[in-house]
Amino acid sequence: MNLVWERLTLSSLPLKEYLEGSYLHRLVVGILKPWRQSSILMQWGDTIAALLLSLVYGFAPFASSSLILVLLVATIGFWFLLTLCDDTAAVNVPFVTPIHFLVLLYWLVAAVATALSPVKSAALKDLAVLSLYILLFFVCARVLRFSRFRSWLITVYLHISLIVSVYGIRQWFFGADALATWVDPESPLSKTTRVYSYLGNPNLLAGYLIAAVALSLVAIFAWQGWIRKALSLTMFFVNTACLVLTYSRGGWIGLVVALLAAAMLLVYWWSVDFNPFWRTWSLVIMAGSLIGVLLLAIIFVEPVRLRVMSIFADRQDSSNNFRRNVWDAVFKMIGDRPIIGIGPGHNSFNKIYPLYQQPKYTALSAYSIFLEVAVEMGFVGLGCFLWLVFITFNTAFTQMQRLRELRNLEGLWIIGAIAALLGMLAHGLVDTVWYRPEINTIWWLMVALVASYWRPVNKTGDR
Numbered sequence: 001m002n003l004v005w006e007r008l009t010l011s012s013l014p015l016k017e018y019l020e021g022s023y024l025h026r027l028v029v030g031i032l033k034p035w036r037q038s039s040i041l042m043q044w045g046d047t048i049a050a051l052l053l054s055l056v057y058g059f060a061p062f063a064s065s066s067l068i069l070v071l072l073v074a075t076i077g078f079w080f081l082l083t084l085c086d087d088t089a090a091v092n093v094p095f096v097t098p099i100h101f102l103v104l105l106y107w108l109v110a111a112v113a114t115a116l117s118p119v120k121s122a123a124l125k126d127l128a129v130l131s132l133y134i135l136l137f138f139v140c141a142r143v144l145r146f147s148r149f150r151s152w153l154i155t156v157y158l159h160i161s162l163i164v165s166v167y168g169i170r171q172w173f174f175g176a177d178a179l180a181t182w183v184d185p186e187s188p189l190s191k192t193t194r195v196y197s198y199l200g201n202p203n204l205l206a207g208y209l210i211a212a213v214a215l216s217l218v219a220i221f222a223w224q225g226w227i228r229k230a231l232s233l234t235m236f237f238v239n240t241a242c243l244v245l246t247y248s249r250g251g252w253i254g255l256v257v258a259l260l261a262a263a264m265l266l267v268y269w270w271s272v273d274f275n276p277f278w279r280t281w282s283l284v285i286m287a288g289s290l291i292g293v294l295l296l297a298i299i300f301v302e303p304v305r306l307r308v309m310s311i312f313a314d315r316q317d318s319s320n321n322f323r324r325n326v327w328d329a330v331f332k333m334i335g336d337r338p339i340i341g342i343g344p345g346h347n348s349f350n351k352i353y354p355l356y357q358q359p360k361y362t363a364l365s366a367y368s369i370f371l372e373v374a375v376e377m378g379f380v381g382l383g384c385f386l387w388l389v390f391i392t393f394n395t396a397f398t399q400m401q402r403l404r405e406l407r408n409l410e411g412l413w414i415i416g417a418i419a420a421l422l423g424m425l426a427h428g429l430v431d432t433v434w435y436r437p438e439i440n441t442i443w444w445l446m447v448a449l450v451a452s453y454w455r456p457v458n459k460t461g462d463r
Contacts, residue, residue: 008390009098009390009391009394010098010101010102010391011098011394011398013098013101029083029084029086031084039085042081042082042085045078045081045082045085046082046142046143046146046149047149048078049075049078049079049082049139049142049143050143050146050149050152050153052071052074052075052078053075053139053140053143053153054152054153054156055071055075056068056071056072056075056136056441057153057156057157057160057441057442057445058156058160059071060160060437060438060441060442061160061161061164061197061198061199061208061438062198065436065437068437068438068441069129069132069437072132072133072135072136072441073132075136075139076132076135076136076139079135079138079139079142082142095142097141097395097451097454098391098395098454099141099388099391099392099395099447099450099451099454100138100141100451102384102387102388102391102392103134103137103138103388103447104134105384105387105388106134106381106384106385106388107130107131107134109340109377109380109381109384110127110130110344110376110377110381111127112340112380113340113341113342113343113344113376113377113378113381114127114343114344116340116343117341117342117343117348118342118343118352119342119343119347119348119351119352120343122343122345122347122348122350122351123342123343123344123345123347123348125345125347126343126344126345126346126347126348127343127344127345129345130344130345133440133441133444134444136441136444137444137447137448137451140153140444140445140448140449140452141448141451141452144448144449144451144452145452147410150413150449150452153445154215154219154413154449157211157212157215157442157445158212158215158216158219158232158235161208161209161212161216161235161239162212162234162235162238162239164197164198164199164205164208164209164242165197165209165212165235165238165239165241165242165243166238166242167197167198168195168196168197168205168242168245168246169195169238169241169242169245171193171195171196171197172193172195172245175193176193176195176196192247193245194245194246194247194248195242195245195246196246197242199438201433202246202247202248202251203246203248203250203251203431203433204433204436204438204439205242205243205246205248205251206243206246206248206250206251206252206254206255206427206433207248207250207251207254207424207427207431207433207434207436207438207439208438208439208442209239209242209243209246209251210243210251210254210255210258210420210423210424210427211258211416211420211423211424211442211445211446212235212239213236213239213240213243213255213258213259213423214258214259214261214262214416214417214419214420214423215413215416215420216232216235216236216239217236217259217262217266217416217419218262218266218412218413218415218416218419219232219235219236219416220232220233220236221266221409221412222409222410222412222413222416240255243255248427248431249308249430250426250427250428250429250430250431251427252308253426253427253429253430254423254424254426254427255423256290256294256426257422257423257425257426258419258420258422258423258426259290259419260287260290261418261419261422261423262415262416262418262419263286263287263290264283264286264287265400265415265418265419266412266415267282267283267286268283269400269404269411269412269415271283272404322361322363323367323430325358325361326357326361326363326366326367327366327367327368327371328358329353329356329357329358329361329363330353330356330366330371330375331371332356333352333353333356333375334371334374334375334378337375337378338378338379339378339379339380340377340378340380340381341374341375341376341377341378341381342375342376343376343377344376344377345376346364346365346435348376349364349365349366349372349375349376350364365432365435366432367430367431367432368428368429368430368431368432369425369428369429369431369432369434369435370382370385370428370429372432372435373385389421389425392421392447392450392451393418393421395450395451395453395454396414396417396418396421396450396453397418399411399414399450399453399454399455400414400415400418402455403453410453411453413449414449414450414453417446417447417449417450418450420442420446421443421446421447421450424439424442424443424446
């Protein structure tokens with residue numbers, strides 16, 4: 001049984017031995033090492049990479065998708081140069097983790113789906129974009145191995161999200177023009193302001209802020225000093241308030257999942273210091289309290305009640321009806337190409353979906369990331385994606401427990417990453433804003449954050 005679990009989690013995968021025996025690794029990594037030793041610029045290579053990543057996450061909510069992609073190209077290009085200059089003999093922390101292996105496998109499945117796509121030219125364009133996000137993970141995983149860069153990038157994201165949230169709350173007080181029909185026109189909430197800040201869409205804003213809420217909650221405990229704790233507390237309440245004011249039902253689902261996960265993991269983290277009673281009942285009390293607050297909000301806050309009840313209105317709500325009709329077409333698309341899909345990306349989807357859509361129900365995506373992966377890369381791609389998620393969470397829990405035993409507060413950031421990933425996946429059940437650059441970059445940052453803590457299992461089973 002243990003052997004099956006090790007194979008499933010890849011915990012016994014000989015990654016280091018594979019790299020040492022890989023001809024490609026020997027020929028490529030480190031071939032420019034002599035130049036790096038004589039170059040003042042490249043001696044600061046990891047710092048420069050961290051600054052380039054700061055530009056990506058600093059501009060993401062404000063810039064166009066094209067500019068974000070340009071920044072990604074620049075960052076990845078510098079990472080390639082840095083890899084060619086690496087001194088492999090001086091590296092103590094492994095570059096490759098089981099998460100890296102699954103991310104690469106996910107890309108390979110996408111490449112096969114592109115090769116077999118009925119619309120190859122469209123799929124190829126989106127494979128190029130997907131490749132940038134995959135490579136962004138590799139850059140982040142490298143840079144985040146250093147605790148100072150990890151702290152810096154988390155701080156950059158939290159400060160940027162605070163700016164975004166403050167502007168979103170300002171829209172709530174002073175009003176904001178709806179850029180589309182985001183609420184059922186026949187709903188009592190049809191005149192309600194749904195904030196969207198700099199991102200132009202309330203659902204997109206909600207998806208962007210889920211990770212910010214999770215990380216700012218964790219920062220309250222991870223950051224030292226009352227000033228920093230007060231700042232993190234402010235970030236948490238402002239980000240949460242702004243996310244609530246988006247009135248994004250999927251965003252609310254993600255928020256509840258992220259908060260429940262973060263709260264329960266934080267209680268678990270500190271439970272070693274509890275007496276027997278609180279060690280037994282603290283998780284139950286915490287979960288019950290959060291659920292109780294949610295129920296009180298549904299009962300006594302009318303806008304929240306109406307918005308939550310619309311989730312269960314099925315086709316009587318126009319948004320629900322729209323999604324149901326899109327999903328009906330998507331299921332037919334999956335049924336026709338169940339193994340490897342139509343090819344990755346919205347360009348492929350836009351070419352094929354009109355052949356299946358019901359009249360007047362045009363769509364740019366499947367409105368569910370799990371259905372989107374299935375339609376783009378078939379059940380092979382969906383299985384690979386779920387395996388990647390499983391490996392990521394297994395790694396996160398394992399490393400969190402290791403750091404918990406050491407009482408190392410760095411492990412709190414893993415709790416934030418777990419909560420953020422769970423919240424984004426919960427939101428992704430009913431929406432596909434996950435594919436937008438503003439959110440996809442955050443997703444890979446969280447996955448890389450988990451990967452940066454990975455340690456190999458030695459022969460005695462210690463980590």
